[in-house]
Amino acid sequence: MSYTTEGQPQGIANKLTNCIRESLISEIVAINQYNYHIHNSTCPSLVKLWMHIRDEEIRHFSMFSELLRKYDPMQQKLFEETKGHVNIDYSNCFSLKSDTRINIPNSIRSDIKGELEAVILYEYVLTSNKYRDVYEVYNEVINEEKEHFEELSFAIKEYDTSFGIKTHL
Template identity: 90%
Template sequence: MSYTTEGQPQGIANILTNRIRESLISEIVAINQYNYHIHNSECASLVNLWIHIRDDEIRHFSMFSELLRKYDPMQQKMFEEIKGHVNIDFTNCFSLKSDNRINIPNSIRSDIKGELEAVILYEYVLSSNKYRDVYEVYNEIINDEKEHFEELSYAINKYDSTFGIKTHL
């Protein structure tokens, strides 16, 4: 069962691709939690442990993303399409007065989580639908959400590589 940020149930992940999306959501929650701990602790040895674990969670996210693209042809199509039109440069996103680096990746990952949850919910709605117009509207929106996932995933990979965080892709 997918949950929103506020813990409200969304759809039921009853197909493989949505179970993979649920796994991606789990990784996002873990990554953001470890980032919070890393940036709010003064215990260097514990921070180093959290960085190691967080980096593994980032790698897991990338691995699940690859699986999702393998089993969802539309997701793969969106992945290929976004390569040409998403251009982000994080080097100019910070001022000397306010270092908001922790907020940017956590915000992007929270956005990814929302896109994944939307796909799970909308595909769940379609699983019991019998009307063509409902199918067409939901399907178009699902494809938009898949594109948003790819755009945001590209952004977080770009962010991580800009700041020396190893990613799987």
């Protein structure tokens, strides 16, 4: 599949392994988005929330990677062949700190949108699934994505309330 718009697949995944790959892409997009927000915000309490959610997204990526290798024998074979070949010394690597400041409410709402999209995608995968372990992994991730939605919803409510905007949450 080709991704002409970030995170939007071209075509329909009709195999379990491709549904898992779509889920991996969704997690990568989320991880990158949360990292961007973390590195471009000056609000410590919001950075702490984003780091918590980002860390869970990284764990989801790992869980989906394990499922992919289990159900795609070639992927598992390539994993075994590759794991000893990639050795990167990160001791001299660094990230450039950007002077960019993000729009906090837009970032939170964008994050909420991403969490909702993830739930929709992952629940769709469950409708065509017949494996118990796949169900268990997706169900656990779905519940955490729903938790992220609630955490971010409270964050935007607190932000809006602090600026005198009335909310109904």
